[in-house]
Amino acid sequence: GTSREYDARMEERNRERYAGRKDVKLPKTFPGAEQEGERLQKVLARAGYGSRRACEELIEQARVEVNGEIVLEQGLRVDPEKDEIRVDGLTVATQSYQFFALNKPAGVVSTMEDPEGRQCLGDYVTNRETRLFHVGRLDTETEGVILLTNHGELAHRLTHPKYGVQKVYLAHIIGPIPRDLGKQLKDGIQLEDGYARADHFRVVEQTGKHYMVEVTLHEGRKHIVRRMLAEAGFPVESLVRTSFGPIALGDQKSGWLRRLSNTEVGMLMREVEL
Template identity: 95%
Template sequence: MRSSSGRNSSGNNGGSRGGNSGGRGGSSGGRGNYRGAGNSRDDNQGGRPKKPRPEERRYDVGPGATQSGPKSGRGASARGGAKGGPRQGQATGRGRTAPGTSREYEARAEERNRERYAGKKDVKLPKTFPGAEQEGERLQKILARAGYGSRRACEELIEQARVEVNGEIVLEQGKRVDPEKDEVKVDGLTVATQSYQFFSLNKPAGVVSTMEDPDGRQCLGDYVTNRETRLFHVGRLDTETEGVILLTNHGELAHRLTHPKYGVKKTYLAAIVGPIPRDLGKKLKDGIQLEDGYARADHFRVVEQTGKNYLVEVTLHEGRKHIVRRMLAEAGFPVEKLVRTSFGPITLGDQKSGWLRRLSNTEVGMLMQEVDL
């Protein structure tokens, strides 16, 4: 049993170490064991709570922390970052581990979130970037895609008042246009605002006017096999007839170009053997009776004469099969060679036989103007 007069008892045993009584020496100047388990200074100092000794401090945090250890979530030692303290997920000196998030726990949390929002509709976030609330595309971007130059060049077209949308001239930059609905024109010619392609082929003799031929003969499709989109021909030419034939993926334009209602004119050069009478042109313009009805030419002229060999030009707006050959043969002049030199506003020019070329924007606009598109 401890004595209340610890100082007197310590004086009698001042020179001994490891005694039962603690504290420093009493009146005799003796010195006790400061770290002894029975030190009265550690047991009770004015009723204050006992502080942990350095070797007894704890670094584990969370619900299992004791009153003598640090409070949860405070201080560097609580975060596992104090010098000498264990990091998260490492074992402490007492065989415990600091709490950490496992992959299994994260997987369960993610699964619960998926189940929670499985039946809900997608939330549409507000559009915050400038111009997001507007529909369509910028006019200069559409013109640039159609092949009218860079966006800066297209902006200059707008500044020059050469562009109109739905019949109204556009003067301000940045106007938005719906390519599916709005009609865009440059210098009065319609712009193909969608991803349409237009080509002109100088068809050689012996090529069949189809995209595929079951008999393996050379056909129009052989000239466009490397195109990503499907093209089709506008009208036909006889196998032995050369000249201009159009290829496109614009269905409405192709339909109108071949429809008799719009009367698109085609011009042919025919090689015949004369001599020919002076009234041959008048006879063709007045009409030649064929087995399927009258056929009339819109224009006729002699281009060249070499002895009895004549090169004549015939223009007509009909598209019946072998129409030019049948008309001249009925008039008494069988055709030896036939070349179509123009289809509406598209001319053959110096395009070589078998060459395929992309139509310019101006040519496309003239074709659309020809059939009221």
């Protein structure tokens, strides 16, 4: 149609009009303005993605986005405070954020300090330059993965019911257990503060009347796994949280603290839409 011809003509005219002005440098408003921001590869290197050279390779491989656009040029200047930087689609924590997973031993209180001098999470964090928050809590007698970070918003969201982050627990109970225990837990157990439902249940191993069972849920209420199993008739002998969202305990020893990998941090952030 004629309108397309007209568009094409207009576009050509605009191109001619601007063609001669391509390399006109606009005056900088203040000296050193072209030095604004920080080079992208430097920001990535500081966030833990390897050497600057390794970070340049990430950019070359088209794996880095800034504000939704894939970056291909080297040396792009960014503002780590405001720009959203992603590697392989996962958000990069650009500020000096720290993220740790602790395998909390039994008997340790889930607070950063304890006025009564009992062992607490703070005892496991040696570098105290930054204030770390614990993400949710574990009962004192429960062991397993608990996250520590100085990223307040992440800590807040990860414990918010809206995001329903899944947790996996391994419980030692004394049987025999009925065939339909899993179904009971998934259908929901009536507790004094409302129903509680498991997402998954399986028997991991059995020795005589000793059962190790795995319970997965996204509930965050106090003592929830202990209360559910007790209500079903099986008080918990011991309990370990083996994963919190995408962060698994793996073979991390009791009482050990480890720094999360960039991928793990990215997965946590994706979990809560950060």
